[in-house]
Amino acid sequence: MTEGANQKTTAEEAVEVALEVNGTVTKVLVPSRWLLSDVLRHRLGLTATHVGCEQGVCGACTVLIDGVPTRSCLLFAKAAEGLAITTLEGVLDDPALQALQEAFHRHHALQCGFCTPGMLLTALAMVRQQVPAEPETIREYLSGNLCRCTGYQYIVEAVAEVLQAVDRGDPAGSPALP
Amino acid sequence: MEHSRPQWTGARVARVEDARLLSGRARYLDDLPLPGCLEVAFVRSPHAHARIRRIDPRLALAMPGVVAIWTFSDCPVRLLQSGVYPVGQPALADGEVRYVGEPVVAVFAADRYLAEDAAEAVEVDYEPLPAYVDLAAIVEHPDWAVHPPVDNRYVHREYATEGFDQAFAQAPHHLRVRFRTRRQTAVTLEPRGAAAVFDPASERLTFYASTQSPHRMRGDLAKFLGLPDHRVRVVVPEVGGGFGMKANTYPEDILVAWAALKLGRPVRWVSDRMESLLADAHARDDIHDVEVAFDGEGRIWAVADHLMADGGAYPGYPFSGAVGETGLAAQVLTGPYQIPHLKTTIDCVFSHKTPLGAYRGVWGPIASFVQEGIVDRVARAVGKDPAEVRRLQLIDQFPYRNPAGLVYDPGSYRDSMELALKAIDYDRWRDEQRRGWREGRYLGIGISVFVEPSAMAASESGSIPYEAATLRMEPSGKVTASLGLGPTGQGHETTMAQLIADALGIAVEDVVVLHGDTDSAPLGGGTGGSRSATIGGGAALTAAERLGEKVRRVAAHLLEADFEDVVLAQGQAYVRGVPSRALPLAEVARIAYTDVARLGPELEPGLEVTARYRPPLPMTFSNGTHVAVVEVDIETGLVKVLRYAVVNDCGTLINPQIVEGQIVGGVAQGVGSAFLEELAYSEDGQLTTTTLLDYRLPEATDVPPVEIQHLTTPSASLGGMKGMGEGSLIAAPAALVGAVNDALAPLEVWFSEIPITPEAIVRAVRRRAEAPR
Ligand code: FES
Numbered sequence: 018m019t020e021g022a023n024q025k026t027t028a029e030e031a032v033e034v035a036l037e038v039n040g041t042v043t044k045v046l047v048p049s050r051w052l053l054s055d056v057l058r059h060r061l062g063l064t065a066t067h068v069g070c071e072q073g074v075c076g077a078c079t080v081l082i083d084g085v086p087t088r089s090c091l092l093f094a095k096a097a098e099g100l101a102i103t104t105l106e107g108v109l110d111d112p113a114l115q116a117l118q119e120a121f122h123r124h125h126a127l128q129c130g131f132c133t134p135g136m137l138l139t140a141l142a143m144v145r146q147q148v149p150a151e152p153e154t155i156r157e158y159l160s161g162n163l164c165r166c167t168g169y170q171y172i173v174e175a176v177a178e179v180l181q182a183v184d185r186g187d188p189a190g191s192p193a194l195p
Numbered sequence: 196m197e198h199s200r201p202q203w204t205g206a207r208v209a210r211v212e213d214a215r216l217l218s219g220r221a222r223y224l225d226d227l228p229l230p231g232c233l234e235v236a237f238v239r240s241p242h243a244h245a246r247i248r249r250i251d252p253r254l255a256l257a258m259p260g261v262v263a264i265w266t267f268s269d270c271p272v273r274l275l276q277s278g279v280y281p282v283g284q285p286a287l288a289d290g291e292v293r294y295v296g297e298p299v300v301a302v303f304a305a306d307r308y309l310a311e312d313a314a315e316a317v318e319v320d321y322e323p324l325p326a327y328v329d330l331a332a333i334v335e336h337p338d339w340a341v342h343p344p345v346d347n348r349y350v351h352r353e354y355a356t357e358g359f360d361q362a363f364a365q366a367p368h369h370l371r372v373r374f375r376t377r378r379q380t381a382v383t384l385e386p387r388g389a390a391a392v393f394d395p396a397s398e399r400l401t402f403y404a405s406t407q408s409p410h411r412m413r414g415d416l417a418k419f420l421g422l423p424d425h426r427v428r429v430v431v432p433e434v435g436g437g438f439g440m441k442a443n444t445y446p447e448d449i450l451v452a453w454a455a456l457k458l459g460r461p462v463r464w465v466s467d468r469m470e471s472l473l474a475d476a477h478a479r480d481d482i483h484d485v486e487v488a489f490d491g492e493g494r495i496w497a498v499a500d501h502l503m504a505d506g507g508a509y510p511g512y513p514f515s516g517a518v519g520e521t522g523l524a525a526q527v528l529t530g531p532y533q534i535p536h537l538k539t540t541i542d543c544v545f546s547h548k549t550p551l552g553a554y555r556g557v558w559g560p561i562a563s564f565v566q567e568g569i570v571d572r573v574a575r576a577v578g579k580d581p582a583e584v585r586r587l588q589l590i591d592q593f594p595y596r597n598p599a600g601l602v603y604d605p606g607s608y609r610d611s612m613e614l615a616l617k618a619i620d621y622d623r624w625r626d627e628q629r630r631g632w633r634e635g636r637y638l639g640i641g642i643s644v645f646v647e648p649s650a651m652a653a654s655e656s657g658s659i660p661y662e663a664a665t666l667r668m669e670p671s672g673k674v675t676a677s678l679g680l681g682p683t684g685q686g687h688e689t690t691m692a693q694l695i696a697d698a699l700g701i702a703v704e705d706v707v708v709l710h711g712d713t714d715s716a717p718l719g720g721g722t723g724g725s726r727s728a729t730i731g732g733g734a735a736l737t738a739a740e741r742l743g744e745k746v747r748r749v750a751a752h753l754l755e756a757d758f759e760d761v762v763l764a765q766g767q768a769y770v771r772g773v774p775s776r777a778l779p780l781a782e783v784a785r786i787a788y789t790d791v792a793r794l795g796p797e798l799e800p801g802l803e804v805t806a807r808y809r810p811p812l813p814m815t816f817s818n819g820t821h822v823a824v825v826e827v828d829i830e831t832g833l834v835k836v837l838r839y840a841v842v843n844d845c846g847t848l849i850n851p852q853i854v855e856g857q858i859v860g861g862v863a864q865g866v867g868s869a870f871l872e873e874l875a876y877s878e879d880g881q882l883t884t885t886t887l888l889d890y891r892l893p894e895a896t897d898v899p900p901v902e903i904q905h906l907t908t909p910s911a912s913l914g915g916m917k918g919m920g921e922g923s924l925i926a927a928p929a930a931l932v933g934a935v936n937d938a939l940a941p942l943e944v945w946f947s948e949i950p951i952t953p954e955a956i957v958r959a960v961r962r963r964a965e966a967p968r
């Protein structure tokens with residue numbers, strides 16, 4: 018075995034990054050090249066944000082930035098300073114998110130669950146924007162979030178159900194349960 | 196014993212797994228907190244084939260955070276399945292690299308960023324050598340060898356039914372086709388990974404694995420690390436998809452475990468996407484040269500097939516995907532049709548490409564694509580409707596022995612096709628199609644009647660022809676179950692709880708199902724080959740029956756009733772016909788554990804059993820039919836799926852909603868297989884599709900809504916379940932390809948290669964238009 022000269026882990030030079038995550042500003046000391054996804058996951062312990070590609074394609078790392086679904090793997094943490102970042106952990110009390118969770122559960126809109134946090138945040142943005150509950154429109158909106166397990170159909174149905182409830186003006190889009 | 200009507204089995208029970216996944220609280224491998232953990236980055240081969248002249252890690256070693264840098268001699272392990280294959284992949288390349296992406300050097304550092312920096316600084320001096328990349332060329336050149344002096348054709352098998360030659364020669368018509376499936380891979384959304392922690396106090400290694408086969412992984416680690424198996428604990432955290440790809444043990448797994456032992460620190464490796472496209476098991480790199488003999492009615496008399504598969508540079512461990520794909524394809528090639536004669540020749544060869552492993556369906560999608568392609572061509576040749584030609588020869592007598600010798604248990608082959616045609620409104624689409632052709636619109640209908648041999652004794656999850664379950668009724672009357680399965684999103688915590696709840700007369704929420712921990716689960720084969728519901732379900736049922744018996748014995752004693760008269764229902768044990776003579780299970784269990792004086796001398800304290808279940812047949816066949824209606828735009832080459840109907844028969848349904856989820860997901864993967872996904876290699880063996888932009892997965896807008904109906908022909912296994920995890924991906928590519936070929940019939944364009952890309956369609960249509968008539 019060849020052993021490193023630096024047995025005692027030398028950290029690389031770090032910078033201070035002030036991130037507003039889920040309504041709270043937190044300062045972390047990280048190297049300036051760290052991605053937002055890595056800082057959220059490995060420094061702030063917010064592991065609902067998943068990493069599926071780091072190529073900007075799969076959408077598993079989706080967070081809301083100033084309310085807009087954004088890929089956290091394409092952004093340096095430093096570049097996210099001053100922006101309002103929302104992860105799934107930050108909206109668990111939001112009634113619209115809860116309506117989506119409930120609909121995903123009833124419609125079997127998830128299997129392995131790896132894509133699910135990203136899907137939920139994309140769907141939440143759709144609910145907030147009051148996107149029309151058309152399957153084609155929903156598919157368009159979801160096309161930036163890959164799911165390898167479900168074939169999307171029941172995700173589309175779950176999201177449609179919540180959007181319809183929003184259309185009807187139900188509070189927070191909570192679907193009328195049978 | 197009186198059985199109350201099943202309450203849970205067959206019901207659309209929403210999954211118990213969902214809560215943690217929907218709230219982001221699930222922990223996948225990369226989410227596990229492992230303080231002090233080292234991260235690994237691999238230096239991977241940039242060459243398809245080269246000699247390693249020299250490796251110089253000096254520069255890299257001096258970089259910040261680097262703890263160690265390893266080459267083969269630091270972990271001299273070969274993943275050799277001895278007695279089965281002639282060679283095995285070294286954990287790190289040993290003097291020679293044989294595919295792009297092969298791990299050569301492992302760098303251990305404080306975090307992944309630092310490890311990757313150092314990996315880039317490792318100097319490796321290569322002497323490039325010629326690379327063998329193209330399957331057809333490799334088969335034609337027996338002198339090319341990836342592992343000289345080992346025969347490059349590492350598997351060769353021949354088979355023919357008696358009287359084949361005569362039947363073939365006597366048939367009035369013949370046709371020949373070469374079918375080609377291009378390399379694909381599973382692409383689980385969660386990349387592969389592993390982590391290991393050695394505990395010096397207990398002298399045990401805990402290995403966290405994103406795998407489908409926890410016990411197999413433990414066995415492999417014990418074997419390669421030279422540890423007794425009870426010193427190795429494999430824990431499978433949440434797994435973000437497997438699809439067969441996570442059924443292997445990979446070089447990276449061995450490296451991570453070995454490093455945790457040698458470096459005395461926790462070690463973790465999580466694949467990035469480029470690595471996973473390069474180094475996860477590939478699949479489906481096959482050629483089938485087929486000759487078919489048939490009569491003027493469209494009845495097929497005999498099929499001959501030369502099956503060739505490119506196994507990559509090493510056999511996948513512990514099984515080679517090439518062998519799995521060809522070996523079983525050769526046995527199910529006649530699918531659901533009564534074709535009396537078959538002749539197959541199998542050649543599996545090494546190449547300078549990534550090793551082949553499993554991807555959902557393994558042989559199935561290939562065999563179905565060939566089998567339905569044959570039937571469609573025969574139908575066209577005799578000028579008959581493809582459904583009509585299928586009706587002529589669909590099997591309807593059971594058990595049915597196919598020409599390869601496999602015995603099919605009862606199924607609903609004919610009914611499934613008729614029902615699917617009705618669901619799609621077949622005749623109306625045929626009318627539409629003719630109208631469309633007159634207007635320059637290309638509509639096509641594809642039919643795929645599939646067989647899915649499931650729950651095999653020996654599957655990719657290991658040759659363990661049983662599953663095991665440990666069930667414990669706790670003092671509270673609630674049940675903890677532990678199984679050796681390795682679910683990757685299939686919802687076993689729900690389906691197994693449904694079976695157990697019914698057998699014990701309790702509610703699903705009163706059962707907790709544990710899996711993926713070799714410390715708690717009895718040894719099992721894991722998940723793969725569509726075996727969990729049938730074999731795992733059988734184990735859960737057997738264990739639940741035995742536990743129920745124990746509970747009833749205690750209750751009978753306490754109620755002063757005959758054992759035979761005690762019934763379990765609604766969380767109680769009561770005397771048949773006298774519901775007032777009842778005890779809550781909580782009371783029975785409490786006494787069984789903590790008030791044992793009341794048990795008397797005969798009864799054993801405690802309520803715990805371990806049971807193993809072995810199905811009565813070597814396999815059970817699910818079946819069904821997919822029908823796709825597509826529209827092909829011949830200008831752009833784009834295919835739109837207009838309708839998609841599935842009739843599925845997997846025997847007893849434990850949970851129809853979960854079955855439907857498997858079906859829709861499989862159809863989506865079928866869309867990828869048919870139209871999008873290809874791992875493309877350049878002539879010199881560079882993989883050119885290393886991002887998800889190049890290797891295109893189906894998006895929400897690419898896949899159709901799927902209309903599903905169920906038929907139920909129970910298996911002979913306990914509970915009557917059949918496996919169904921793969922059938923939809925087995926059937927879908929054939930249906931979709933068939934529909935495209937059907938749409939383009941007036942242009943006489945046939946596709947016999949997948950994926951069918953838009954460019955391929957435009958090219959074929961143009962070539963046809965330019966061809967002299
Ligand atoms: S991880 Fe960011 S898009 Fe895939």
Ligand code: FES
Nearest residue numbers: 128132164165166
């Ligand atoms: S549920 Fe597995 S990737 Fe979507």
